[in-house]
Amino acid sequence: MSGDAEREEAVERALARLGVEDKVRLLSGQDFWTLPALPQIGLASLVMSDGPVGVRGTGWAPDDPSVALPSPTALAATWDVALARTAGRMLGQECRRKGVHVLLAPTVNLHRSPLGGRHFECFSEDPFLTGEIGAGYVTGVQEQGVGTTVKHFVGNDSETDRMTVDVRAGERTLRELYLAPFARITAAGAWGAMAAYNTVNGLTMTEHGPLQNDVLKREWDWDGVIVSDWTAARSTVPSALGGLDVVMPAVGDPWGPALLAAVRSGEVPEKVLDDKVRRVLRLAARVGALDGAVTVPPLPPPRLDGSEVAREIATRSFVLARNEQDLLPLDAGSLRTVALLGALAADARVLGGGSAQVFPPHVISPRDGLTAALPAVVFAPGADPRPHLPAAVGGYTATLRSAGFRVLYATPLPYATVRWMGSLPSGVDPGELSTVEISGRITPAVSGVHELSIIGFGQFVLRIAGDVIFEGEIYADDADPDTVFHEPVERRFPVPLTLGDPVDVSLTLEVRPASAGFVNVSLGYAAPGPSADDLLDQAVAVARDADVAVVVVGTTEEVESEGFDRTTLALPGRQDELVFRVAAANPRTVVVVNAGSPVLMPWAEEVPSILLTWFPGQEAGAALADVLLGRAEPGGRLPTTWPRRDEDALPTTPVDGVLSYDEGVFIGYRAWQRGTATPLFPFGHGLGYTTWSYESLTIEPDPAHAGTAVVRLRNTGARPGREVVQIYAGAVVGTTIDRPLRWLAGFAPVTAAPGETVEARIPLPERAFQIWDDGWQAVPGTYRIEAARSVEDRPLSTEIRI
Structure with missing residues (x-):
């Protein structure tokens, strides 16, 4: 008997032993991250955790750091399914270490607009690339026995x-774009899916029977679990009949007794309930949480080193967007001085804001990395884009106390930030918790007016040397917890301090029951320093005297985050001015863009080299x-088009x-090909340190596909190199169907030594030659097939008859 068959038998045995009360209980969170255990059938509590670049786990973040991989946009920029699988294996390994059964990832919504706040957390604007990278990621995670x-x-x-927006999209648009990655990844075997907050064509997604029941479960013959996004479920019968299987979290749960009553009254048939329970038990069997079931797999793959994986993904994801006069790579032996400019060079933005945030064990900033490599x-700093003061560092402690001032928990902090969503440190009763205190000592390195800040929400007391300098509320009681958690504001306080005289500082937050599950507070600190104008002048002076200037610019978690969209693609602060002025002072200027998604570059033609590094982990x-x-x-190539203007x-x-x-x-890119404007950098674009000659393109018959594109290319440069061969299919000659001029049909990364010829064999899927017209329909005719470096650089073409 196969493992699948044995698991199904175990599931059916367990289901047969459950009464309707336990069935209902199993389908709702017992707290913020877990489902209840049912010991009578050998079912352990299923534990879930946020991803997608790390595993937060259910523990308190400072106690339990997680590897932080580069952002999903970076992973997609590798165009490497095998590497995505390695990333998934790494995260599955982290889940197992933390006792997590289900990773709430990957995010495969499309880059419809670069203004999307979670753009960095999604893979690409293209559904095929998204689906392939996502399938590799999911395969890797689940190879570790993690859902x-x-x-x-x-x-x-x-x-x-x-929470409320109604997305109106036609059936063809949904099928060919937005549903396509989900179809690919569920076909690859994903064990779960998450229902979104939003509405689609008049039905909220947690109640969307036509998409959840009819498409996802029946048409795609998918046997996994649909879990609600956190607090997305807002009804009982409609969501139960609409295909939702699990409601999370416990807070605000509309099921429980209400669902039990609906089943007993017949409003929700028990066979519908059984299907949900069966799916949850199947997931439990797969991850090893159900006794008597064979787990998937029985043993984890060999252990991976998180730092090595993070570093490999980062280097393979960096996109060299511009490199005039071959300024890069730099010759370390010929460099006397390197000017490293920009506040983000010292305070690297390694991940975006929101549920994608984890606390890594360490962060190597650009300053750390280059200082270690160059003498x-x-x-x-030049220009600082951060709207808030950075969290204070060095010797801080977090202390959790009861209403009677009894210490419930204390731990050192790497920096003066306390953040949790749903879970407190082990052993701390949320009902007993009264205050969280961040305390430490400042020893001023300079006399003058220093700045402290409170970043967060709630009732605070800020003390310096025992004196209260602020006591009061930062947010009102009725503020939306989700909004204030993702968008905390700041209150600053000037404090005169004297060189060398240490002062104790403490920030105390009153934790009320309604906000115990959402805490996000920082004690910010900044010493007196130069004015913004002086900082720019100093950076220009340093650049002028250097052999090369490296300027690091980018966004912050206040710009790119879950919970809100961007209002502009412009870099925050005076970073554009910094680049313009440095480029004018030093013609050998490299701009490193530390952003998870596109930003405007009014200076792009003024600098010889631009390196896009995403949120690099x-x-x-x-x-x-x-x-x-x-x-x-x-090694990176753009997974999304970079525009020139906000209006685009x-x-x-x-x-x-x-x-x-x-x-x-x-x-x-499908839209850009129809317009008169040109993007700043096209989809698929990316340079390397060598050159390539595309020599031939042929299409071989392939019984499993529409054909296989065979591309021969040669490394014509003096260095080993990596190229991503992209295959685009063009519209049928003479068709009246409104289709893009071309679309991505396949890709493959290749490597070659200097002078070496390599061959890329890229299957052409049948779906690339179909449209949705009340079902998938092949469109017969002649198609143009192009082998390309990007959607705008296509050196070879041929034709194929379908």
């Missing part, structure tokens, strides 16, 4: 009014040094509660 929940099903492509790096600076100095190839981005703001996808199937 995934591909999310957010469906239409959660932006954040504005995400003479001179740093100047915990090994950011080490990977940057590898690539800048030529120890590694910048599709809107994300609903009108009267409705966000209409009037553009249909024309998003990203």
